[in-house]
Amino acid sequence: xxxxxxxGSGLVKPSQTLSLTCAVSGGSISSGGYSWSWIRQxxxxxxxxxxxxxxxxxxYYNPSLKSRVTISVDRSKNQxxxxxxxxxxxxxxxxxxxxxxxxxxxxATLIWFDPWGQGTLVTVSS
Amino acid sequence: QTVxxxxxxxxxxxxxxxxxxxxxxxxxVTSGYYPNWFQQKPGQAPRALIYSTSNKHSWTPARFSGSxxxxxxxxxxxxxxxxxxxxxxxxxxYGGAQLYVFGTGTKVTVL
Numbered sequence: 001x002x003x004x005x006x007x008g009s010g011l012v013k014p015s016q017t018l019s020l021t022c023a024v025s026g027g028s029i030s031s032g033g034y035s036w037s038w039i040r041q042x043x044x045x046x047x048x049x050x051x052x053x054x055x056x057x058x059x060y061y062n063p064s065l066k067s068r069v070t071i072s073v074d075r076s077k078n079q080x081x082x083x084x085x086x087x088x089x090x091x092x093x094x095x096x097x098x099x100x101x102x103x104x105x106x107x108a109t110l111i112w113f114d115p116w117g118q119g120t121l122v123t124v125s126s
Numbered sequence: 127q128t129v130x131x132x133x134x135x136x137x138x139x140x141x142x143x144x145x146x147x148x149x150x151x152x153x154x155v156t157s158g159y160y161p162n163w164f165q166q167k168p169g170q171a172p173r174a175l176i177y178s179t180s181n182k183h184s185w186t187p188a189r190f191s192g193s194x195x196x197x198x199x200x201x202x203x204x205x206x207x208x209x210x211x212x213x214x215x216x217x218x219x220y221g222g223a224q225l226y227v228f229g230t231g232t233k234v235t236v237l
Contacts, residue, residue, distance in 0.1 A: 037226070047164075047172065047215050047228040060224045064127065096171055111160040111219055112177035119171050 002027040004097050004117035012091075012124050018084040022097030022117055029078050030055050035100045037113070038071060038082045040093040048093075052100065053080055087124045094119040128152055130218055130229040137235045138206045146232045147198040148216035154197035155218065161199035162217040163192055165210075172215060176201060203234070211236040 008020035022036070029036065037052040051061035053071045061069045070083040084091060098116040102109065129151040138144040148161060155161060157179050164172035174183055176192035179199065189205045199216055216229035 039228075046231040047166075047217075049217070049226040049228055052226075062225065063223075108157075108178070109160070110178040110181060111162070112174065112181070112183070113162055113164070113217065114174045114183065116171045116173075 002099065002115055004099065004115055006095060006097050006117045006120040008120060008122070010120065010122060012087055012122060013126050014088055014124055015086055018082070018087050018091060018122055018124070020082045020095055020097075020120065020122070021079050022081070023077075023079045024099075025078070029073060029080060030075050033102055035102070036071075036073070036080045037098045037100055039096045039098060039116075040091075041096070041119075042090075042093040050082065050084075050095075089124050092122065092124045094121050128220060128227050130216065130227045132214075132216060132229040132232045134230070135233040135235065137237050138203070140206060140208060140236055142206050143202065143204045144206060144234065145195070146201045146203075146214055146216075146234070147195065148200070148218065148229045149198045150218060150227075152220075155194065155199045157194065158221065159199070159218040161192065161194075163190075163199075163201045164215045164217065166213045166215065175214075206236055208236050210234060 003025045005023045012018045035052040035054050038050040041047050051071050053059045059071050068085045073080045096119045098113050100113050131149045160178045163176040166172040175186050175190050180192040191202045193200045214232045
């Protein structure tokens with residue numbers, strides 16, 4: 001059973017770069033048919049999709065964050081990472097990683113999201 | 127900027143039925159947006175319920191169902207249980223830009 005676990009600094013100073021890693025266990029990050037996402041949730045607010053990376057290395061980002069976000073894959077460590085630069089207090093949130101699967105069943109394309117990591121709180125403060 | 131809108135809050139009695147909707151600012155939601163629905167309880171990570179409009183995960187209770195309704199994605203809870211009290215989020219895929227957008231979320235209260 002695939003599991004995801006976020007890790008990284010829980011406290012980041014304003015203007016610095018937030019760095020998080022999502023470790024994948026129980027399966028290979030290099031398997032085809034999947035993308036690997038980062039999602040965040042500010043305290044008391046809704047979910048925001050940050051971006052994702054395919055096993056091929058192709059990346060797609062939320063336009064509102066695109067200038068500050070980098071998602072990368074480390075296949076040797078079976079993990080993927082998030083970097084968010086020039087952070088402000090507005091970037092304080094619980095950050096989740098998740099896998100999306102794309103399958104074709106009876107001629108129809110299906111997209112599903114599972115599993116999710118448990119989430120990690122990142123606070124931006126001096 | 128694309129906005130996906132859900133009802134802020136809904137209240138339902140135990141055993142009742144409630145329908146949550148998910149609308150896109152770009153127009154009608156179709157199966158091509160691959161609507162996904164998630165349930166989130168306080169302090170927990172979201173849990174997937176429905177994928178690609180109406181498909182259930184193996185763990186999704188039978189009382190949850192997904193559909194398209196009047197140009198929106200919809201999640202219907204039938205025979206609501208107290209444990210269904212939670213926040214529910216939809217997620218749409220915009221294929222042209224290859225990006226996802228979460229809905230604003232619906233707080234369901236069972237009362």
